[in-house]
Amino acid sequence: MxxxxxxxxxxxxxxxxxxxxxxxxxxxxxxxxxxxxxxxxxxxxxxxxxxxxxxxxxxxxxxxxxxxxxxxxxxxxxxxxxxxxxxxxxxxxxxxxxxxxxxxxxxxxxxxxxxxxxxxxxxxxxxxxxxxxxxxxxxxxxxxxxxxxxxxxxxxxxxxxxxxxxxxxxxxxxxxxxxxxxxxxxxxxxxxxxxxxxxxxxxxxRGLGDCARLLHHRLAHMNEGERTPHGRDKLEAYLWGESPSRSADRNRVRQLVGAIKELEGAGWAFEKDEASSIVYITRPRPLAVVASAPSRAAGHSGQSSKV
Missing domain, CATH: 1.10.10.10 (Winged helix-like DNA-binding domain superfamily/Winged helix DNA-binding domain)
Known part of the structure; x- marks a missing residue:
């Protein structure tokens, strides 16, 4: 029974x-x-x-x-x-x-x-x-x-x-x-x-695709509102657990860029420092916290969704 x-x-x-x-x-x-x-x-x-x-x-x-x-x-x-x-x-x-x-x-x-x-x-x-x-x-x-x-x-x-x-x-x-x-x-x-x-x-x-869901899960070590630098190799390791082979590199870049765009749609921010190829990731704060927090000037400026 x-x-x-x-x-x-x-x-x-x-x-x-x-x-x-x-x-x-x-x-x-x-x-x-x-x-x-x-x-x-x-x-x-x-x-x-x-x-x-x-x-x-x-x-x-x-x-x-x-x-x-x-x-x-x-x-x-x-x-x-x-x-x-x-x-x-x-x-x-x-x-x-x-x-x-x-x-x-x-x-x-x-x-x-x-x-x-x-x-x-x-x-x-x-x-x-x-x-x-x-x-x-x-x-x-x-x-x-x-x-x-x-x-x-x-x-x-x-x-x-x-x-x-x-x-x-x-x-x-x-x-x-x-x-x-x-x-x-x-x-x-x-x-x-x-x-x-x-x-x-x-x-x-819930609404994220496979790669974006995996990346979102791995980035859960960040505090809400925190902004941290990540290299492309680290982001790829988050998704595949290893460095990519040359044959897989182009496809993996495409998948990673797609995952980043999905996370941006969920409120995450990705800014690339062209000089160092470092991606600065900002985890969003809950809406209730954002609504009550004082506004502040934007930090590092860069290009979004480009890895």
Whole structure:
């Protein structure tokens, strides 16, 4: 029997969550999500990624058997946005369970595939092809493992968790029962000053194409209103996880320019410094903040949408 309460508030007319709160793992690990050639054969060998965070005390290794693409970002963002919305008024210390990878999960998403599609901006919610895309993405995301090693800690000591889990038999009935790894869970529950998370604005993300969606996700490390320099190589690495080959260079430039134009339509600013080939990116502030903020003179001037 399927618990029908899982699907409450999944219907038409229900408001869509405005943000998704992430930890650094799902945003900063280069090459975890990338723009994939739809005609390329998926690799069968295990692919490993590793990254030492800026804090310098934790090494994170992610492992998976297949590369993850834009559809996987959409599904993950949809799940995290649903969780962020459902737990936004719940203080973390009122939820019993793990804070360090052990014990019961404190955050759980039970919802329909239709709800995921609506929140993620994925295909036609409820349609067979959309449901198939979500199920395939869930299978890939559940296959990812996250290993945490504390630098300076006991040799060989590490914590390994699934990136996400999808438990129960609800998938066959059009629903999911998803939990998240402990650090992503902590970011979803973050509410106090000093608790860190990276924010993806779903109202910006839903209408973006594949490359723009991936670039938007990777740029979530920027604070709202922040302006930072990026080289073209870095932007390409955000999308493809590697430096382009000569044969792919022209096509990738075209895709990158297209993604930048889409983000400009969502309020982001891209200004190129012709002298250095550096692109200055400004993340927009929420409309409510912009409306209340004093006007200020424009900063660096340059040419928009040219890489």
């Amino acid at each position: 399927v618990d029908k309460t899982w699907f409450k508030n999944d219907g038409a007319g229900v408001s869509l969550p405005p943000i998704a709160k992430f930890d650094k793992t799902a945003v900063l690990v280069r090459g975890l999500f990338r723009s994939l050639d739809p005609h390329a054969e998926a690799p069968t060998d295990r692919v490993e990624f590793s990254r030492t965070f800026d804090e310098g005390d934790v090494e994170v290794t992610l492992s998976c058997r297949a590369l993850l693409g834009a559809s996987d970002v959409r599904v993950l963002q949809g799940l995290v946005a649903i969780a962020t919305d459902r737990y936004r008024t719940v203080a973390a210390d009122r939820l019993y369970g793990r804070a360090d990878g052990s014990g019961e999960a404190r955050v759980r998403v039970k919802c329909s595939l239709r709800r995921i599609a609506s929140v993620a901006g994925l295909g036609s919610p409820g349609a067979g092809p959309t449901n198939s895309t979500i199920r395939a993405s869930l299978e890939r995301l559940c296959d990812v493992t996250v290993t945490w090693r504390l630098e300076g800690g006991p040799s060989g000591q590490a914590t390994t968790e699934p990136f996400i889990r999808n438990g129960g038999s609800a998938v066959g009935h059009g629903g999911v029962n998803v939990t998240f790894h402990s650090r992503l869970e902590a970011a979803i529950l973050a509410s106090r000053k000093g608790e860190h998370y990276l924010k993806v604005r779903m109202d910006e993300a």
